[in-house]
Amino acid sequence: MFIIKVLILIFIFITIMESLTTQLLQEIKKNKKYSSIADEIVLEEINNHLKKNKVEKITKQDIKEIRSKLHRLYSSYLRGKKSKRTKLLHELKNVISREDTSKKPLGVVDIINKILSTAVSAKERLEDYEEIYNKIFQITDKPKTIIDIGCGLNPISYPYMQIDNLNYFAYDIDNEDINFLNEFFKIMRPFGLNGNAQILDAKNLTNVSMIPNGDIIFLLKLIDLINTKDAKPGEELIKILMNKTKFIVASFATRTIGGKPMNLPRRKGFELMLERINLKFEIIKTRNEIFYVISR
Ligand SMILES: C[S@@+](CC[C@H](N)C(=O)[O-])C[C@H]1O[C@@H](n2cnc3c(N)ncnc32)[C@H](O)[C@@H]1O
Known part of the structure; x- marks a missing residue:
């Protein structure tokens, strides 16, 4: 009873x-x-x-x-209305239908920059994208497959990578962003970008362990968001991802949201964690961001 x-x-x-x-x-x-x-x-x-x-x-x-x-x-990273970027995507489609796809897609860079400017992190990186990818690929070599977790609009920066054929698996938590990226990937296919975007919660480590392998995995400005005072899934995430790739590129902001430089731009806690789990890293710095290129 x-x-x-x-x-x-x-x-x-x-x-x-x-x-x-x-x-x-x-x-x-x-x-x-x-x-x-x-x-x-x-x-x-x-x-x-x-x-x-x-x-x-x-x-x-x-x-x-x-x-x-x-x-x-999530929502603090969007600038302006999503309708603006949809309009820009239509423009991109029109321009591309007139482009010669055997050449580099230079004619589209202007629109690409405008789309990138609708997301805070991508806009901040606009002037540095070329240098960032050059320096990363000097360490990793040019990848055939990129995995981008918490990708935001970063996959739109593809023309700055200067890679002729690339598989790109992009993951984030917003349905509209994912649909937008899949539209972009369709448009860019003639330029050698073979992309696919899907919903993935980086904290759901079971689902993370099922994503494909890649030559580089990007965790750009993501770790600070998923680690909280109570739980730090970032370390386990890196351990799982290191079985899927040779290189993880993780980045952190070095300026506050107000634009002031941070007192301690290097992430000592993060560096100690990497050393503890026997991972090496090289550092690349730009005006706004610090990148850790992590390997075994
Ligand atoms: C600061 S933005 C950075 C975007 C992009 N990585 C870049 O650097 O341009 C953080 C991104 O992480 C995504 N995000 C936040 N929590 C996430 C989670 N648990 N799993 C996957 N993505 C997440 C947000 O939707 C947002 O697009």
């Missing part, structure tokens, strides 16, 4: 929690800014919130707190 009562209580508790979770998911996604983030990511933040707070009835404060966590992860 006692066991049945306990089971009924557990059942009621699970039903209440599920209904709270579903309601919160709907409420959070009502705001356009969060509507295209993968459910998996939003649900993770909801569950973290429900674990830390006693929620019986959803309040505005609950929604505000969860949205602000999601803002840090």
